[in-house]
Amino acid sequence: MIRFQNVHVNFEVKNKIIEAVKDVSFEINRGEIFGIVGTSGAGKSTLLRTINLLQKPSKGRVVINGKDITDLKGEELRQHRAKTGMVFQHFNLIHTKTVFENVAFAMKAAGKSREEINKRVPEVLELVGLSDRATAYPSKLSGGQKQRVGIARAIANNPEILLCDEPTSALDLETTNSILELLKKINKQLGITTVIISHEMNVIKKICDRVAVMKDAEVVEIDTVYNVFASPKHPFSRQLVNYTINLELPKRLFREKGKRLLKIVYRGERAEEPVISDIIKHFGVDINILHGKIEYISDQPIGILVVHIDGNKDVITAAEEYLKTRVPEVEVLNE
Amino acid sequence: MNKLSFSELLQNLTKAFAETFLMCGTSLGLAILLGVPLGLFIYITRKGLFWENRILNFIGGFLINIIRSTPFVILLVLLIPLTQRIVGSTIGPLAASVPLSVAAIAFFARLVENALCEVDKGVIEAAVATGASTFMIIKDVLLAEALPGIIRGLTVTAISLVGYSAMAGIVGGGGVGDLAVRFGYYRYQTDVMIITVASLIVLVQLLQTIGDFIAKKADRR
Numbered sequence: 001m002i003r004f005q006n007v008h009v010n011f012e013v014k015n016k017i018i019e020a021v022k023d024v025s026f027e028i029n030r031g032e033i034f035g036i037v038g039t040s041g042a043g044k045s046t047l048l049r050t051i052n053l054l055q056k057p058s059k060g061r062v063v064i065n066g067k068d069i070t071d072l073k074g075e076e077l078r079q080h081r082a083k084t085g086m087v088f089q090h091f092n093l094i095h096t097k098t099v100f101e102n103v104a105f106a107m108k109a110a111g112k113s114r115e116e117i118n119k120r121v122p123e124v125l126e127l128v129g130l131s132d133r134a135t136a137y138p139s140k141l142s143g144g145q146k147q148r149v150g151i152a153r154a155i156a157n158n159p160e161i162l163l164c165d166e167p168t169s170a171l172d173l174e175t176t177n178s179i180l181e182l183l184k185k186i187n188k189q190l191g192i193t194t195v196i197i198s199h200e201m202n203v204i205k206k207i208c209d210r211v212a213v214m215k216d217a218e219v220v221e222i223d224t225v226y227n228v229f230a231s232p233k234h235p236f237s238r239q240l241v242n243y244t245i246n247l248e249l250p251k252r253l254f255r256e257k258g259k260r261l262l263k264i265v266y267r268g269e270r271a272e273e274p275v276i277s278d279i280i281k282h283f284g285v286d287i288n289i290l291h292g293k294i295e296y297i298s299d300q301p302i303g304i305l306v307v308h309i310d311g312n313k314d315v316i317t318a319a320e321e322y323l324k325t326r327v328p329e330v331e332v333l334n335e
Numbered sequence: 336m337n338k339l340s341f342s343e344l345l346q347n348l349t350k351a352f353a354e355t356f357l358m359c360g361t362s363l364g365l366a367i368l369l370g371v372p373l374g375l376f377i378y379i380t381r382k383g384l385f386w387e388n389r390i391l392n393f394i395g396g397f398l399i400n401i402i403r404s405t406p407f408v409i410l411l412v413l414l415i416p417l418t419q420r421i422v423g424s425t426i427g428p429l430a431a432s433v434p435l436s437v438a439a440i441a442f443f444a445r446l447v448e449n450a451l452c453e454v455d456k457g458v459i460e461a462a463v464a465t466g467a468s469t470f471m472i473i474k475d476v477l478l479a480e481a482l483p484g485i486i487r488g489l490t491v492t493a494i495s496l497v498g499y500s501a502m503a504g505i506v507g508g509g510g511v512g513d514l515a516v517r518f519g520y521y522r523y524q525t526d527v528m529i530i531t532v533a534s535l536i537v538l539v540q541l542l543q544t545i546g547d548f549i550a551k552k553a554d555r556r
Contacts, residue, residue: 052464081466092461095556096479105475109467137555153465 001030001193002051002161007060009046020046022217023060028210033187033194035204035225037240038214044197047214048163051195052084053077064161082110085154085192089166091146093138093153099125100134103153110157124152127189128182144175148182155186162186164196168203180207201244205229205297213237226297230267231329247291247306254334259308260316261290265329266303275326276307283319285311306333339518339527347514348534354428354509355538359496361432366439366492371485373399373440374447375473385469402441407499410434411506418506431508435499443492450484451477483554490546494539511535 009021021043028034036044049055050062053072061070064080072080093102100121107117125131128148138146147167154162164183168176184207187194198204204211204225211228213221213236220234229245232238247263254261264275280287291306309316323330339347373395379385380392402410411434415425418433454477462476478485501512511531519528 054460054464078466078468081464083466084464086461086464088457088461090457092455092457094458094462094476094480095455096482096553097475097555105462105467105471106465108475109462109465109471139556150461153461157465 001065002028002195003061003063004047004050005061005063007047007050007057007062009043009050009055010058019217021050021057024219025060026212026219026222028193028195030193031187031191032209033184033196033207035208035211036195036197036214037201037204037211038199040199042214043217044199044214045165048165048195048197051161051163052081052086054086078109082106082157083159083161085157085159085162087147087150087154087162087164087167089169091138091143091150091170093146093149095138098135098137099130099141099149099152102138102149103156106153106156112157120156121152124156127155127186128152142175143171144178147171147175147179151179151182151186155190155192158190159192162192162194164194166197166199169198169200176203177206183207201240205244205295209298213240224298226300226302229295229297230265230302245293245295245304247293247304249290249306249333253290253308256308259310260320261333262307262309262320262323263329263331263333264305264307264323264327265331266301266305267328268300268302273326275323276305278326279319279323282322283311283315285309285315285319338522338524344518344527344530347518348511348531351509351511351514351531352534354513355497355500355511357428358432358435358500358503358508358510359493361429362436362439362496363489363493365436366443367489370440370443370492371447371478373444374451375477377444378448378451378477379473385472399441399445402437403445407434407438408502408505410438411502415506426507428503428508428510431500431503431506431510435496435503438499439492439496442495443488446488446491447481447485450481450488453484454480483550483556486546486550486553490543490550493542493546497535497539497542511538 004024004026007021007024008019011018011020024047036047038044046055050057053069057070061068063069069080094105097105103121103124104117107120122131122134125134128151130145130148130152133141133145138149141149167183168179171179180203183194186192196203196208208225210223211225212219213228213234215236221228221232221237228237229241232241276287279285288308288310289305290308293304295302295304309319320330377392377395380388380395405413414434414437418425418430421433422430424430458480459472459476462472497512500508500510501516503510504513504516511534515528515531515535518524519531
């Protein structure tokens with residue numbers, strides 16, 4: 001539905017050209033929640049902004065529903081933007097307007113009539129759970145409530161696409177969860193294709209179907225969130241995932257002589273097999289479990305075990321090889 | 336040289352207040368009418384905004400700076416030909432209103448620009464993202480969000496005008512400040528000076544209080 005074709009975005013800063021987005025090509029499917037994750041400065045925001053042309057690509061095309069939108073101008077561009085909702089990290093509400101007026105502004109911008117606005121605004125406020133705050137000014141709202149207004153404004157015109165630029169980064173953990181729940185609910189109820197940017201894998205993990213990992217202006221990995229968590233391919237994705245799953249171990253464990261530190265990842269269907277006890281029986285090695293965790297991603301479990309394996313060097317290697325045939329991911333951990 | 340009696344002073348003071356109000360009111364009105372568009376113009380022709388245009392932005396900014404850097408007394412004299420054209424006379428409070436208005440428009444325009452600069456760029460971006468027209472963004476976002484700052488700027492302008500209008504005596508504009516200068520300063524009538532200056536303080540204080548009150552009402556942050 002949203003297709004990036006060799007998109008580049010360059011900025012000129014002090015006569016130096018900075019590549020913010022480098023040759024990005026992929027497609028976001030209709031109705032999915034798609035995440036773009038990466039550190040700050042990786043170009044996620046810039047890429048997101050090419051979808052509603054808040055940022056024009058320097059090279060390449062952005063195609064939405066088969067229509068090339070890259071060169072839209074004037075009235076056509078405004079119509080495209082009206083059909084594309086956007087939610088911001090810092091909410092960006094008009095301070096001098098009430099909740100109702102903020103949502104109404106977006107509808108007025110799209111050329112809706114007074115009657116339509118008066119009918120629709122209460123509906124969207126109901127949907128985001130703010131019916132009782134219609135006449136309040138943004139300064140009287142909590143962060144979570146402000147973001148709800150931001151979301152109401154973004155969906156008021158029944159958009160096909162909802163762009164979320166770090167929608168929860170200014171919120172506390174609990175509020176983050178409720179906002180993510182709301183975005184998920186809206187995605188399900190209205191079928192809006194949702195693109196979410198975050199620097200936190202946790203946010204992606206909670207609601208996204210698929211994710212693109214960005215590093216230094218490039219997309220280094222695209223896959224389902226489950227696959228990226230279960231077997232990240234790019235070192236940077238692995239780093240992000242490890243950081244999220246938080247498998248921190250004391251340094252001394254890496255230095256114990258003659259032992260190997262392994263990270264074993266189980267995926268849903270294999271999780272029930274007694275792999276560890278098989279190895280102990282077959283190879284006569286000692287296995288000591290140091291860390292274990294089960295993460296549920298898109299309601300499917302990923303099991304992660306960190307073990308010390310102890311025994312004769314050759315036997316350890318043979319046991320490792322055997323393990324690799326039984327579970328999808330075995331990684332030797334180094335300090 | 337006769338001294339002013341108290342009743343004469345009162346009479347003079349009333350007249351002077353009327354003149355001050357005429358001069359300041361006229362120029363303040365024109366400052367709102369023309370200063371807001373001018374300030375808005377130099378704001379939106381800035382780099383990265385809707386009508387980005389370096390040349391027009393420079394011309395606008397430079398024009399404002401010329402007016403603002405010229406001492407008001409000199410502006411008063413320089414603009415005499417213009418005053419003659421517009422008012423048909425070069426003396427009296429209405430004539431003095433012409434240079435006062437020119438100064439006020441330039442001054443206020445700069446303050447309007449400053450107030451607009453304070454508007455959160457994110458809010459503007461969010462409005463652009465809704466597909467709103469430039470006109471709608473100007474009216475419902477830029478001016479609405481900058482309104483408290485614009486009102487504060489208007490208060491500063493009004494108070495500066497009261498100060499400037501004291502110099503209007505040069506072209507026979509009259510006013511409270513002029514009364515203080517003529518009787519209090521030139522004629523060493525300390526009592527007149529004190530009374531007029533005190534009433535000016537009251538006037539300025541009043542303007543500030545009203546301005547602050549309205550700005551606070553408008554400020555929803």
